[in-house]
Amino acid sequence: MPNSITGGCLCGKIRYTVSQPLQNIIACHCTHCQKASGGGASHNVVAPTAAVTFTAGQPKLYADTAQSGNILKRYFCADCGSPIYAQREKLPEVMVLKAGTLDDSADMKVIMNIWTKSARPWMHIDPATECHPENRPAKS
Ligand SMILES: [Zn+2]
Ligand SMILES: [Zn+2]
Structure with missing residues (x-):
């Protein structure tokens, strides 16, 4: 595995x-992710914001009001339209990377829908994965 x-x-x-x-990949089947990804779902990988460094370019922001009512900031390439990551306005310490933008994800798997x-x-x-009809229940 690369460093x-x-x-x-x-x-x-x-x-x-x-x-x-x-x-771990979490597949989100919400209607917003379907529109934003152009696919049946978005495949998301949660990473600490502090661990992610942009080495080229700066994604453009679309501030989406999620079905929960919270603001979900969706970042994408303004030139080619690729979704790059999303971030909850209330949770800036976490980034939700789009798994399809990773160069190599051979070690990863979908663990939750x-x-x-x-x-x-x-x-x-x-059906062997953890499935939730709506958002994953909040850990309290
Ligand atoms: Zn979604
Ligand atoms: Zn691009």
């Missing part, structure tokens, strides 16, 4: 590195 994980957008103007290992109640009927969801 640092790298990723970037389709056109290559935005590049980033993550200084710690990442393993959320917002399955709005999943597209043609999306396969592994």
Whole structure:
């Protein structure tokens, strides 16, 4: 496994590195992620903001009002449109990277599916994973 994980957008103007290992992917089937990704779901990898460094470019911000009512800041490449990461306005210490922007994610796997109640009927969801009809329950 490489020491640092790298990723970037389709056109290559935005590049980033993550200084710690990442393993778990959470697939979000909410309707906002479907629109924002152009796919059936977004595949998200949670990383501490402090571990992520942008080595090229700066993503553009779209401030989305999530179904929960909270502001979810969605960052994407202004040139090619690739979604790069999302961040809850109330949780700036965490970044939710889009797994498809990682250069190599061979060691990772989907461990959880959320917002399955709005999943597209043609999306396969592994029943062996942890599934939630809406957001994952908050840990208190
Ligand atoms: Zn780009
Ligand atoms: Zn979502």
